[in-house]
Amino acid sequence: MISESLELYSQASWTEIGIFWTSVILALVTVTATLFNYLLLRTQKDPEVIVYATPDDRRPSIINLVIENIGPGLAKRVKFTLPDYFPERAFGFEDAPKPNNMSHGPLVSGIPSLGPNAKRIITWGQYGGLFQALADEPVLIKCKYSRDRIGFPGSKKLTNECLVDIKSFDGTDESDNNWDKKAANELEQIAKALSGLAMGRQTLKVSVKEDS
The missing domain is CATH 2.60.40 (Immunoglobulin-like)
Structure with missing residues (x-):
């Protein structure tokens, strides 16, 4: 009778220990997941x-x-x-x-x-x-x-x-890559040429090459 009681007590103790450590592990997993989510949120907000x-x-x-x-x-x-x-x-x-x-x-x-x-x-x-x-x-x-x-x-x-x-x-490229400015300068030259033609100050010459 006494041995059976001790055996039941031992089984109950091991069950309680198992439940305790399971709870601890679950708590650690929860804390770790919460911390991970917080750090992830920080990287998206910092x-x-x-x-x-x-x-x-x-x-x-x-x-x-x-x-x-x-x-x-x-x-x-x-x-x-x-x-x-x-x-x-x-x-x-x-x-x-x-x-x-x-x-x-x-x-x-x-x-x-x-x-x-x-x-x-x-x-x-x-x-x-x-x-x-x-x-x-x-x-x-x-x-x-x-x-x-x-x-x-x-x-x-x-x-x-x-x-x-x-x-x-030192030694890196210093080219002028301002293509907007270059395009604007070219358009300005074209506008001046067209204005000269309209005012009669310039003449338009057209040359035609004949294939031999």
Whole structure:
């Protein structure tokens, strides 16, 4: 009788232990799934502000500095930390003078709000002037901004670091790719020619070649 009671008690204990650990595992799975969903939601909501240099396709030899939010969320109160010396409007070629330190613009004053895919484009200068200021060393720019918390009041601060260099532009293509401007110039020449014909100032010559 006693042995049967002990056996029943032992079976009940193992059953309770099994139920306990099953509950623990289910709780861990639930927490993990919730955390994963939260992180996934964050990646779909977090802004990401970056700063990079890029050549201007419409103005040969000009290098622009671009601030862009490549993330899907809205970046608020965007601020930037620059080195002690950071050039602005650095124009010129091999004998370019050393440009002034940047004193105005969004990198200095910040941006209150920057939406997804939004940009601020700064005419930074030309290779000669920028190389005179920065030489071979890349420059570190820190971007600090915030986003609204997901499901909670308040905001969360985010930070991103960007390396900007000028040396990599050495020897790159500086062709004039402003095809709109080129097309406009050609149309202007055609319009002048037609105007001259209409006013009688020019004559239209037509030559016909006969096949032999």
